Amino acid sequence: MYLFGEKVKDPVDHPIIRPSVNSVAVTYDVANDPKCEDLATAKSHLTGEKINRFTHVHQNTRDLVKKVKLLRLLGQKTGVCFQRCVGMDSLNALSIVTFEMDRKLGTKYYERFVEYLKHVQENDLVCCGAMTDPKGDRSLRPSQQADPDLYLRIIEQRHDGIVVRGSKVHQTGAVNSHEIIVMPTRTMRREDKDYAVSFAIPSDTEGLIYIYGRQSCDLRKTEDADIDLGNARYSGQEAMIIFDEVFVPWERVFMAGEYEFSWPLVNRFSAYHRQSYGGCKAGVGDVLIGAAAAIAEYNGVGKASHIRNKIVEMNHLNETIYACGIACSAEGHKTLSGTCLVNILLSNICKLNVTRFPFEIVRLAEDIAGGLLVTLPSEKDFKNPEIGKYMSKYLKGDKEVPTESRLRMLRLIENISMGLGAIGYQIESMHGAGSPQAQKIMIEREVNIEWKKRLAELLAGIGKEKQNDSKVF
Amino acid sequence: MYLFGEKVKDPVDHPIIRPSVNSVAVTYDVANDPKCEDLATAKSHLTGEKINRFTHVHQNTRDLVKKVKLLRLLGQKTGVCFQRCVGMDSLNALSIVTFEMDRKLGTKYYERFVEYLKHVQENDLVCCGAMTDPKGDRSLRPSQQADPDLYLRIIEQRHDGIVVRGSKVHQTGAVNSHEIIVMPTRTMRREDKDYAVSFAIPSDTEGLIYIYGRQSCDLRKTEDADIDLGNARYSGQEAMIIFDEVFVPWERVFMAGEYEFSWPLVNRFSAYHRQSYGGCKAGVGDVLIGAAAAIAEYNGVGKASHIRNKIVEMNHLNETIYACGIACSAEGHKTLSGTCLVNILLSNICKLNVTRFPFEIVRLAEDIAGGLLVTLPSEKDFKNPEIGKYMSKYLKGDKEVPTESRLRMLRLIENISMGLGAIGYQIESMHGAGSPQAQKIMIEREVNIEWKKRLAELLAGIGKEKQNDSKVF
Amino acid sequence: MYLFGEKVKDPVDHPIIRPSVNSVAVTYDVANDPKCEDLATAKSHLTGEKINRFTHVHQNTRDLVKKVKLLRLLGQKTGVCFQRCVGMDSLNALSIVTFEMDRKLGTKYYERFVEYLKHVQENDLVCCGAMTDPKGDRSLRPSQQADPDLYLRIIEQRHDGIVVRGSKVHQTGAVNSHEIIVMPTRTMRREDKDYAVSFAIPSDTEGLIYIYGRQSCDLRKTEDADIDLGNARYSGQEAMIIFDEVFVPWERVFMAGEYEFSWPLVNRFSAYHRQSYGGCKAGVGDVLIGAAAAIAEYNGVGKASHIRNKIVEMNHLNETIYACGIACSAEGHKTLSGTCLVNILLSNICKLNVTRFPFEIVRLAEDIAGGLLVTLPSEKDFKNPEIGKYMSKYLKGDKEVPTESRLRMLRLIENISMGLGAIGYQIESMHGAGSPQAQKIMIEREVNIEWKKRLAELLAGIGKEKQNDSKVF
């Protein structure tokens, strides 16, 4: 694992990495908290044991709804990306698609997958769901790229397994994961067969190299800062993973050339992951709304009508995201595999809203916070005996509120609006689970536009009324 | 009943009124259509009989979800307001509040109400839910108005019933209803006691006067037009009702002075009615989206990327509305009365989106339709032998599509964007079930902002961590 | 001239048409009003005489700015489209392009045009600028259409002139014009040569047929209504014109086959006309903002903070439109012909904002107006002795304001938001001077994106710094 050009020996205690470990840890904490247990744990349909919901395969729409509520709760508790839903969403998508492959092709992938799932559940593992390839020139297909490795591919099939080469980028939580679950990133055609590959391997498998992604304001974590971090305890994590000729034994291979199942896997994974954002981003939104309401109070303007109006708007946008997360869950359905899938149209609607509303919520928070958000001197100045007193004196807002609280709250808002938290709350909201254009394409596909035209024609008196035009949702 | 300054003898066959009757009729048709039966009917929890869902009191969240789907279906079938949900929402709100009144005050309202509900269910009645008073000067309370009748009030309590005077305005479907269910329109204080009144009466009760509201393009219905109406079969209906000293027998009185229950009734009714719009407006949205997609094709630009992008956006906005309708339903809960209530926060979120998105959907439809939408000569010109040929020739779009179809589709879009349909799809979306500011006030009330501040403070390191800060949604 | 399937003998006194005549009349009135003279008149650069600005060819940027201010003033005075700018914009565009044609091709068009312009100025004529062809299947070029007449074309060249056939649609003010100035509607190629035609003819030339466009709520004008019209005195006008083999003498022909000058003419005309909307629509916006502020007061909520906030927003959007109109004028430049042309990029920016902001201004006005906007009974009811008293009593708002004033103001808002005024304020804002996609294409063309990339590369340290990278606006 590399970071800032150096190999990191002990990632867990590295000041840049540690806060991201803390965030993942909360996914374990809530499972042990009786108040959260109902959301944070589930009963395994395989073993009947109580398991962490992050390792669960959804059995019904209640499970889907609980997932969204769990993610909102964790967003509220951490204020960042806690990195564990990608794995959960991978497991659920694979449970459906391996089943369908076996049904259609007579393969044995589902059986393998179920064994793997038990392993994950029993050991309560964190899985990294690795889908996105580097993609090179985006106007070309995998097999057309100048460099054939720009999408991860099988370079050798052996009796005991496969050897792969390539890379997966934007890998949230990769360094904090026990397992890496690889999936293809797009529709594949026959000529892209070698790129249709899915498997799971331990994250310390030979040949894996991690390069840690740098983030806005990451160096503050090396400053021995507390106030200036805004959110000192938690952060997210992104890395690119290099697969430098990695061997995968057959029992961990879930797709190897069945290119026609590449799109179904992408499609299901994306649907689940677009649902996820209806939970976690609403949770981070709650934190930012709370921070905006708090700083308004500290500034002495908590009751101004224009401030209250902005906070209502922030809540409105945030709850709209959440409502879409709930709706695509409540409207889910059980697939033949037994796994319950979200409503794909509505989960895309959810995500497309997530590519918009957090940005407006941030803008409103920045409006409420005031210019001090970016002109505030450092924590070190505040703690300096000579000049700290001036900061204490002159940066005081409401006289009941310590200046330090005001500084802390501004730094939290800075964190989410342009610092470490902005990665998760804004750019991940935009591109995680697919960029907005991907959602637009799915919405176009999922909507029955021919039928809507027919509705209009019937009312406009065009064409003969067909016998069977009632559609029931 | 008055219309255009004249008393109308036969409303049903009046050309202005008839299309609004047709819309209500569809609420009966779907109940008899096996394809729609599951949505359009329910089993009465009182009698066990199969009843029209519009007379049903929701027993669980599935009922709430089905309501939304039924309303979307009817919006799709009629393209207008079919006027029957206000009554349904009144019945559900009264079922909760009469129960609560009895529990707290020892009254017998719930019993009365249940008898009334049976009557409605057995006879499959259309009820008009009459809440909105004229309100006069909005900065004054009911009892402060220059004219005490500007809110409907009890002017006499008799041994056999009460006598009321006042008016209810914006009464959707009033002239098409069997029953008028009156409710107070706002919080009342002790001094407004006489205004805290709820009851049900047949719509032909003595002393009731209806004045029919005029609508954009209403006179086209008197022209013997077909094409120019856009939606020739269906329309909505609004009226103001004058209560000119109307007597109501006690067995139909559900509130008479219990002012502290005025707000709970308004609140529950509004919550249900704000949910409704997540269904019906999405249904009308479907029609308009279909119309936009059709006219684009007729114009020969159905595949242009900017057109497709706009149609995706229309669908996105429309499904967001629907998702909020589903979410507030799926997150409903059973009240002590046994009636299932929607999630109040989310139903307000739903409605606030409805005050925005249909306007943008209309704007996009108008963009796609082109200027002909408002420069098109009349149907009479088109049918005139001398000049009709010029219109046929010059207004031809795609050569496979008859010019008449293009005219019809444009008139349908005109109908929804600025004609008869715009009343329901736009202004009702804005003000029905309360204007946007009412939703903002409710959102402010329903959101736990103190707790969100606490979330922010915990992450920012402000204050001590309290023992019990996990909240589970 | 046909209207509702009948030939109209006396258009001027026809109740449907009359208000549109009144609007044009105001363009004469202001020229005689000493307070408006500076805006409404100009000194002819040809004759030195004082002329109506609508017949003027802009000599400098002050002229361009005054044009915008004049149009705003007229929008304020009429609340509708006063129909005379299209002609002014045609004259200005032709003054540039005929000059350029002569310079390049050695033709004599400019000379002819100047003679014509003198005629227009001396007689203070209203000109209809006729650009938009029916276009048929929009994915096909003029010469590819199934029917070759779907774009207006020369069908015969004679010694004394040309004969044309075709139609021009969406012709604002056509029936109120003295002259029809025809221009091509798009880029033409060699094969579309016959479609590259421009000329001017008196509006009563043989072979011209007008079919009057119907408008939302047009029939109210036949009702003997006053209140219900909202804006009883003024309205706009649209018509389609049929050119049924019309002869044009050479002295009035300004283009006949010079296809390579079709786009320059369209481009200049569009630029001027997109500027126009920065004036007139801001003027109508002023009326609607005033109406919203007035109805808020009549309702007793004029001082509520959410109302004031909405009115500020309406003003903000309206002034942004105006600012763009001013900017593209102030940044105009003199062409070789001596005519001053607007800044083309900024006039497209202006118009693209006009396709958006009036819709939001309307939505806010509808929000402020309240539901009564569409549930109000008719003027006939109000004047009916039996029920008018109920309306008077129950529709009273602020006690100092007569109920009739409230009705009148609501009807004015209805007029602009969905009635007769909505044609001009909304759909014309969308499609007049070209639909939004046309502006987007122009913005893409006019912006120097290569140079912006270079700015970014310089700062990012990509490539060598070129010697000459300063660009001055």
Place this chain on the structure above:
Amino acid sequence: MYLFGEKVKDPVDHPIIRPSVNSVAVTYDVANDPKCEDLATAKSHLTGEKINRFTHVHQNTRDLVKKVKLLRLLGQKTGVCFQRCVGMDSLNALSIVTFEMDRKLGTKYYERFVEYLKHVQENDLVCCGAMTDPKGDRSLRPSQQADPDLYLRIIEQRHDGIVVRGSKVHQTGAVNSHEIIVMPTRTMRREDKDYAVSFAIPSDTEGLIYIYGRQSCDLRKTEDADIDLGNARYSGQEAMIIFDEVFVPWERVFMAGEYEFSWPLVNRFSAYHRQSYGGCKAGVGDVLIGAAAAIAEYNGVGKASHIRNKIVEMNHLNETIYACGIACSAEGHKTLSGTCLVNILLSNICKLNVTRFPFEIVRLAEDIAGGLLVTLPSEKDFKNPEIGKYMSKYLKGDKEVPTESRLRMLRLIENISMGLGAIGYQIESMHGAGSPQAQKIMIEREVNIEWKKRLAELLAGIGKEKQNDSKVF
């Protein structure tokens, strides 16, 4: 001067500060560049000498327009805030208000000011315009604060000058300035007399303490980074200034207790400064638009229709800002002092758009950039011999573009969207020259709403037509 808790000896070469010095330097470079001279210099109305425009007092609307164009040019060249307009705006505002004070009060401030202005022009000084006080509890006036120093005030008047105490916060470019020009920050009443104070002092005056504001990603400047900075050469600068009993001689005092001129000064300064943003932010917008277009190309999707559509939208928003800047300049007017003032309404419109559009431009840039924007490993990784090759291989986009260029462009976008550049482009856009609510209040004041109501009433037929209702803009 303090930074990170330490006194800085040599600010100019401090790695955190140096890039902000570079930005100011460009304001001198352009004055010496013959291509920019017309914008960057002016002829002093006092001395007739050629001076840097930043020291000029606007003599006509051409000067105002050139100012906007100069600022756009500098925004394009630096991509950040170049810090020198605040001083220019202060000088212009003072030139008007000192003149008005003298006229009304018989004081000699204008004379003093003119002497000072000559000094600034002759020495081509950078001035920091210091207006914003810390403000403490914003619901209280200056004299009501718990600590009387929370607004800067005169604590002693002496025969030779005044002594002041307090602080000015958010001081853009303070450390890079030769002079500090202090102005009051709001309307003052008689009881706030001591707070109505304006003066100019050299930035190294005794008693001045600067505490440097920290910024998002500031530490990258200490890393010896080049690529990772995005914009390695330029940055902005913010500081808080402490006035620890500072003496100001009378010849540099421009207001000392004349509280009724506090608002006129704030109002004029704000108007000029809100105009400024119509230039500089459009310039930075150009850089970001260019960066988005470039990265789209590097990614191989430069021609995708959805990308082109987004870039058009970015340009549209950016040019709207610029148009407002131009409009408020072109509509400026000469005051009695001889200084030309912008149109106040339109400059507030300009700024209110600046609080919105850059945020959407950023959102679109982030959309186009892709997720790599925040998952990219560091420059040190890229330059590391072991893993740099993987980054080179796998982060390659279009095969003609070096991977390093892609990294550089992404870092530039990161800089403007959430790094060092975001301070100037986003938060300064929001709060600089006053927060959005301040603009809304000014728009409400500047708009003649009574007259707009009258326009509506005239058209609606309410009240008698008054003789004199034409207003000419």
